[in-house]
Amino acid sequence: MSAWAAASAEIDSEAGTGVVANLAGVQARVAAIAPTATLIAVSKTKPLSSIAAAFSAGHRDFGENYVQELVDKAASVAESNLEIRWHFIGRLQSNKAKLLCTTPNLHAVHTVHNEKIAAALQKHWLDVRGPEASPLRVFIQVNTSGEEQKGGCEPAEAPALATVVRDAPNLDLVGLMCIGKYSGAEGDASPDFRVLRERRAAVAEELGVDQDNLALSMGMSHDFETALEHGATHVRVGSTIFGARVYSQE
Numbered sequence: 001m002s003a004w005a006a007a008s009a010e011i012d013s014e015a016g017t018g019v020v021a022n023l024a025g026v027q028a029r030v031a032a033i034a035p036t037a038t039l040i041a042v043s044k045t046k047p048l049s050s051i052a053a054a055f056s057a058g059h060r061d062f063g064e065n066y067v068q069e070l071v072d073k074a075a076s077v078a079e080s081n082l083e084i085r086w087h088f089i090g091r092l093q094s095n096k097a098k099l100l101c102t103t104p105n106l107h108a109v110h111t112v113h114n115e116k117i118a119a120a121l122q123k124h125w126l127d128v129r130g131p132e133a134s135p136l137r138v139f140i141q142v143n144t145s146g147e148e149q150k151g152g153c154e155p156a157e158a159p160a161l162a163t164v165v166r167d168a169p170n171l172d173l174v175g176l177m178c179i180g181k182y183s184g185a186e187g188d189a190s191p192d193f194r195v196l197r198e199r200r201a202a203v204a205e206e207l208g209v210d211q212d213n214l215a216l217s218m219g220m221s222h223d224f225e226t227a228l229e230h231g232a233t234h235v236r237v238g239s240t241i242f243g244a245r246v247y248s249q250e
């Protein structure tokens with residue numbers, strides 16, 4: 001039995017039905033504010049059986065943070081030839097760009113934060129997928145809160161980085177992404193969301209495009225509704241769908 005078949009056999013378990021119910025709840029909350037927004041179910045650290053449960057309910061967009069974990073999960077799903085859309089949303093080092101580009105059904109990378117990463121993705125996407133493949137969709141991550149531990153380019157650098165991505169033939173600029181200051185805790189990330197919107201306007205002006213054609217990936221379990229009210233087109237929700245994550249002690 002394939003790993004995906006084994007995972008699918010657990011869909012009717014208590015855990016599986018919990019995921020399906022949680023997913024439906026989040027979908028309804030998203031649709032109530034922004035019916036066209038994309039909900040990305042963030043499955044990092046969660047087993048394939050949780051993904052299979054959400055998939056069985058018709059969900060197709062999944063987010064992962066760690067390159068090796070994503071590659072392993074994507075390979076298991078690919079064996080069964082399923083239409084799934086993987087979003088990489090984790091911190092990306094250029095020495096992992098090649099491995100990331102091998103991910104089956106990689107739909108988008110949300111965390112391009114400097115020219116070096118953009119260049120590495122451009123090179124490896126072309127090498128791994130070939131010149132006929134459609135370009136890799138990328139978001140530029142902006143550090144909207146100025147916190148050192150948060151990834152992303154400085155807000156002022158976003159327009160210049162956007163031109164680098166625009167000029168890379170095998171990359172397709174989808175939009176901008178941020179992690180709100182208080183995401184994952186109680187609090188208000190509205191200032192971050194406002195900065196990202198304002199940066200989108202600046203990028204659109206720099207590129208001479210309509211800002212409505214640039215997406216905003218922002219909002220997590222604790223603040224996705226606020227993010228949608230600020231114009232998010234993609235929200236990334238993990239624990240509210242799949243339950244709290246347990247990390248081994250570091």
Ligand SMILES: *Cc1c(COP(=O)(O)O)cnc(C)c1O
Nearest residue numbers: 042089184220221236237238239
């Ligand atoms: C983990 C993670 C999420 C999901 O977080 P939850 O609080 O579990 O919804 C969203 N975005 C990024 C970048 C993450 O790392």
